[in-house]
Amino acid sequence: MKIQTEILPDHHARLTVEVEPEVFEGYQRRAARKISRETKIPGFRPGKAPFDVIVRIVGLKTIAEEALELWVDDNYPKVLDEAKVEAGAPGKVADIPSFDPLTIVFLVPLEPTVKLGDYQAIRSEYQPPVVTEEQVQEVLHRIQFNMATAEPVENRPAETGDLVYYELSGTLTQPGESEDPDVYPRRNVQSIIGGSSMDADDWPYEGFSANLAGLSPDDEKSILHTFSQEEQDEALRGREVEFKIKVSSIKSLSLPEVNDELAQSAGNFDNLEALLADIRSRLEKSSAEQYDSEYYDGLLDRLVEEAEIEYPDEILDEEIEHLLEHLKGDLAQQNMDLETYLKLINTDMNTFIENEVKPAARNRISRTLVMEELGRQEKINLSDTDMDAVANEASYELYMMNQGAPARRPDQETMQAVTISAMTRVRNRRILERLKAIANNEVMDEAEELSTEAAAEVEEETAPSSEPQNDDSSSS
Amino acid sequence: MTTIYDVLRRPLVTEKTNYQSNRLHQYVFEVAPNATRTEVKDAVELIFKVTVLRVNMIHVPAKRARKARSRRVTVRTPGYKKAIVTLAPEDRIPIFEGVE
Numbered sequence: 162m163k164i165q166t167e168i169l170p171d172h173h174a175r176l177t178v179e180v181e182p183e184v185f186e187g188y189q190r191r192a193a194r195k196i197s198r199e200t201k202i203p204g205f206r207p208g209k210a211p212f213d214v215i216v217r218i219v220g221l222k223t224i225a226e227e228a229l230e231l232w233v234d235d236n237y238p239k240v241l242d243e244a245k246v247e248a249g250a251p252g253k254v255a256d257i258p259s260f261d262p263l264t265i266v267f268l269v270p271l272e273p274t275v276k277l278g279d280y281q282a283i284r285s286e287y288q289p290p291v292v293t294e295e296q297v298q299e300v301l302h303r304i305q306f307n308m309a310t311a312e313p314v315e316n317r318p319a320e321t322g323d324l325v326y327y328e329l330s331g332t333l334t335q336p337g338e339s340e341d342p343d344v345y346p347r348r349n350v351q352s353i354i355g356g357s358s359m360d361a362d363d364w365p366y367e368g369f370s371a372n373l374a375g376l377s378p379d380d381e382k383s384i385l386h387t388f389s390q391e392e393q394d395e396a397l398r399g400r401e402v403e404f405k406i407k408v409s410s411i412k413s414l415s416l417p418e419v420n421d422e423l424a425q426s427a428g429n430f431d432n433l434e435a436l437l438a439d440i441r442s443r444l445e446k447s448s449a450e451q452y453d454s455e456y457y458d459g460l461l462d463r464l465v466e467e468a469e470i471e472y473p474d475e476i477l478d479e480e481i482e483h484l485l486e487h488l489k490g491d492l493a494q495q496n497m498d499l500e501t502y503l504k505l506i507n508t509d510m511n512t513f514i515e516n517e518v519k520p521a522a523r524n525r526i527s528r529t530l531v532m533e534e535l536g537r538q539e540k541i542n543l544s545d546t547d548m549d550a551v552a553n554e555a556s557y558e559l560y561m562m563n564q565g566a567p568a569r570r571p572d573q574e575t576m577q578a579v580t581i582s583a584m585t586r587v588r589n590r591r592i593l594e595r596l597k598a599i600a601n602n603e604v605m606d607e608a609e610e611l612s613t614e615a616a617a618e619v620e621e622e623t624a625p626s627s628e629p630q631n632d633d634s635s636s637s
Numbered sequence: 638m639t640t641i642y643d644v645l646r647r648p649l650v651t652e653k654t655n656y657q658s659n660r661l662h663q664y665v666f667e668v669a670p671n672a673t674r675t676e677v678k679d680a681v682e683l684i685f686k687v688t689v690l691r692v693n694m695i696h697v698p699a700k701r702a703r704k705a706r707s708r709r710v711t712v713r714t715p716g717y718k719k720a721i722v723t724l725a726p727e728d729r730i731p732i733f734e735g736v737e
Contacts, residue, residue, distance in 0.1 A: 204651030211655055 162236070166244045172271050172473040174246045175255070180263040185228060188235075192227035225260050233265070240267065247272035250475035270473030273526075275534040278467025285460055285600040289452050292444045300440045301419065304427050311412035318377045319354060319411045325373045326351045328407040333400055334385065344402060353414070366392075372406065382406045457593050460600055464535065465527045472526060480522035481514060488518075536592045547587050554583040644672045644680040648732055649719065657721070664730050668694075668720045677720045687728035693721040 162184075165177040193215045198208040202218055216224065233254065241248055252269035311324050319325050331345030354370045372384050384404045388397040417423050424436035485499070492502050503513055535541075543551070558579050646667040648654075654665040668677055674692040681689050699716035703709075724730070 204649070204654075206652060209652050214650060214655070 162240070162243065164240060164244045166246065168271075172471050174244070174269045174271055176240060176244050176246065176267040176269060178240055178265045178267065180232065180265070182262050185232065185263045188228040188232045189224050192224050192231055195231070196224065196227055229257065229263065229265070232263070241269065250473060250479065270475040273470065273472035273476060273530050275530045276469040277464070277531065277534055277538065278469075280464055280467065280535065281599060283460065283463050283467070283600050284602065285456070285463070287456060287597055287601050290448045292441055292448060296444055297437060297440050300444065301437070305416045305419065305423070306414075308417050308423065308426060309414040310417070311414055314411045314413050318375045319373055319408070321354045321374060322414060323354050324351060324412045324414055325354060325370075325376070325408060326410045326412075327373065328409065329404060331402045331404045334403050335401065344397065345404070349409075373408070376406070376408045378408050378410050380408050457596070460593075460596050461528050461531065464531045464596070468527070468531050468534070470527050470530055472530065476526060477519070477522055480526050481518050484518050484522055484525075485514075532589060532592050535596065536588060539592070539595050541588065541591050541595055543584065543588060543591070547591065551580065551583045551587050554586065555580045558583065639669075641676065641680050641683060644669050644676045645684065646717070648730075658730075661723070662726060663721050663723045666720050666722065667717050670718050672718060672720070674720075677722065681722050685730050687730065688725040689722055690725055691723040695719050695721070
């Protein structure tokens, strides 16, 4: 076997392999036997026809092609080994210049190569956002609104802040042909004049509820409104609609006082302080999560920017396929298929892939590759405790998958898939933590590292459900 | 007009004849129904330039079978006359061995 290796610029390797005639002869005989098993040769039982007879019936070329396939099946790994090429995706036979002696040209997509830039120099301070008193107050205010009691108003017209019940219908003033003028069919609506933090005053258009002020029960009013060009609903853009309002009743809202009592009725808190603490911790958690994801996104983007990443198109195609599959799954949950969705957003398959899917796929690939490489360079391995976390996550996932179904042993394949995905997740988390440590200039020497890791493990054990990103053990 | 070239109809290549020609040096032909051993011997010797030691002949009877799809229709395979020709050890007939 003679192999010529040539690396092409598009991250493929071109291997020209020459096979010894004796070896190929053997494969031809095997191929002939295979063919004789599959085709009916008169006078012979399947698989019993001699080579010469098969040659006479199917021709040498067919046998050679079959033999080629067998040879490739058997020897492709060996070829890669001998050529010292790391394949990143299945290669293919690009050309067969000659059958005698057999010469095959393989086109092998290479394993992606990642050259991380000077990632040690990436600096980005980790500053989780602080929850302000105002945010807490806002949530509190919302709770207050929720608990507000409404009292009927009889002796005065509606004012700002009142809850008004009314009938609303809207028709197009100049409906086009084959258009239903009833864009807003008659229905009962309630809204708070001037809006509230709970319920923004943007339906049917912004500032609509101001029209309700000054009305009394049983009052009727009609309003003309022209929708702007930025209106979400395309059918309404630039159209004039006549709204008819008939007020049925008005109620004034009285907000409950902020005290322990409110806290108790808002959800079993002992006193106001407990409620406030709960609001604060929830806000902290959600904002920290948001900040974390932005923070890591930023870090990864930097990492990707500085890295030199090369991968063959096959990997990109695979990723695109993967993303499309994912999208299809998501759409199927909304009872939609991909074609309908594409029609809905007014594109066709090719432009959609080119403009939407491809950049996303590129982004994902670069990130995964960069992360993998970082993990390799930083020698991030999963510790025993990490493996425990993996086991926990995997079994939890299996449990979630099986919910509702009768308990049964999951098959090997699912087990494996779940375990691997859990492992990747935990590993990625470790890698991100390391990245964060680097960005905050907190990389320590090994002994120290071990001790903090042990600390982290203890922490994790006490609170297994908390997100590891949230524990700040690595910054200690 | 029949000539000696009309005696041999076709060589028979099957698993069995393959065995016979490889191991026993016997070559099998379908021959004209009225051919005799001597005619077959002369024909083979003339056409393939070989020495024939012995000729065995047999009538392969016609067979009928029912069609696989519509079982009412019977199909008939015609009968024929078969000659098994044994050659001298040094001779061979190339048309039985692969493409020539």
